Structures are given as C-alpha cells and as structure tokens.
Ligand code: ADP
C-alpha cells in the first residue's frame with residue numbers, strides 16, 4: 048500500500064526541510080505546491096503569472112488553480128510508493144478534492160503530521176531563510192548555512208530571499224494561512240483520527256527523529 052502523508056504547519060515550520068530528506072530516504076514523491084507555483088513564476092507560465100501577486104501578498108492562490116495543478120502532479124509516475132504533501136491541502140475544498148482523487152486510486156491519507164511552533168520562532172526562521180534559484184533547496188543563514196555564502200551546496204545556483212519571507216508578509220501569512228484557513232482543515236482530519244503533532248521548535252535533528260519514529264510506525268502498520 049502506498050504511504051500517503053500530509054505535513055501541515057504554519058509557513059516556516061520546517062515542513063519542506065523534513066519532506067525533502069524523508070522523500071529521498073524513503074523513495075516517496077515530495078509534492079510542494081509552493082515550489083511548483085514559484086517554478087511557474089520563474090518560467091513565466093500562465094499559472095505563474097496568475098499566482099505571482101497573490102503569493103507576494105501572502106494570500107492563498109485560488110482552489111481551482113491549485114487543485115488542477117495538484118491533480119496533474121499526482122498523475123505523474125513517481126507517486127506509486129506514496130506522496131509527502133507539503134503545503135497542500137490548505138483549505139477544506141482542497142482537502143475534499145484530495146480525498147476524492149486518492150479514493151479514485153484506491154488510496155487514502157495515512158496521517159497528517161502537524162508541526163507545532165510559535166510565531167516568534169517562525170519570524171526568526173523565515174527572516175533567515177534562503178532558497179536556491181535552480182531547485183528551491185532550503186538554507187538558513189544561522190541554522191543551516193551553505194558552505195559558500197550565497198551559493199547552493201547542491202547545484203551551485205544563487206541563493207535568494209523569498210519576497211514573502213519579509214516580516215510583515217510572514218505575519219500576514221501566519222494569520223491568513225494558518226490561524227484562519229488551516230483550522231477547518233485540521234478539524235476535518237482530526238475528526239477522522241488522523242492528526243499527529245510534533246514539536247517543530249526543536250533543532251532539525253530532533254524534529255527528524257520525531258517524524259521518522261512516526262513514519263516508521265505508520266509504515267510498519269500499512
Ligand atoms: P516550511 O517548508 O514549513 O515553510 P522550511 O523547511 O523552509 O519551512 O524551513 C524554514 C526555515 O527554517 C529554513 O530557513 C530552514 O533552513 C529553517 N529550519 C527548518 N527546520 C529547522 C529547525 N528544526 N531548526 C531551525 N531552523 C530550521
């Protein structure tokens with residue numbers, strides 16, 4: 048049975064950092080809708096053009112657009128062993144659409160791992176986050192610096208600060224995307240007994256251990 052997991056948490060909680068590692072270690076597909084949208088912005092696709100201003104404000108991109116983009120991604124042939132969803136679903140409509148898509152494939156969400164962390168720590172993390180232009184590899188100027196300042200260890204591309212990682216947008220994203228939009232999504236999964244919480248304010252290695260223990264338990268039971 049494929050292992051389909053959702054990583055949920057406020058922007059900056061460390062979902063992408065853990066998802067990239069787990070996906071490569073376990074052969075799961077890491078699907079990050081934010082990364083896909085930024086690739087569209089970079090390449091100037093119609094989707095990117097539509098999403099650019101919305102993302103810069105810290106608002107959510109429309110459900111229709113996100114669901115269509117996700118449906119296409121889920122159909123790719125690297126998703127057979129399971130998917131790690133990072134940043135999707137973010138609204139109840141997206142969660143319901145996801146359920147329908149998985150159902151059609153005879154699959155279901157095994158767990159929703161929630162990354163608990165407070166706003167002050169998120170501001171610290173996001174103000175220091177740097178990502179690479181080529182492939183969205185993630186660094187932090189203090190907590191996870193690259194070997195050479197401003198250059199990606201993995202592919203040598205330039206590191207930049209995301210437009211929406213400035214403090215005012217970080218605070219807006221936290222309120223709009225986490226406090227307001229995520230609550231009904233969490234309730235939806237909690238009602239089905241799928242929610243597990245981890246302390247995401249801990250250092251990377253400790254967070255990694257907590258998530259790995261959880262996934263080992265699920266994987267053994269699937
Ligand atoms: P998300 O995908 O949830 O938005 P990221 O994985 O991009 O979050 O992490 C946000 C920032 O915090 C990045 O700069 C990352 O290097 C850093 N980071 C991730 N996990 C930790 C951690 N456990 N402790 C300190 N910094 C972290």
Ligand code: AMP
Nearest residue numbers: 080081082102106107108113134135137
């Ligand atoms: P992220 O990289 O996950 O922080 O996402 C960056 C931005 O992309 C968000 O602030 C939203 O504007 C947009 N976005 C990413 N995923 C979604 C989604 N599932 N639904 C709506 N908007 C999204």
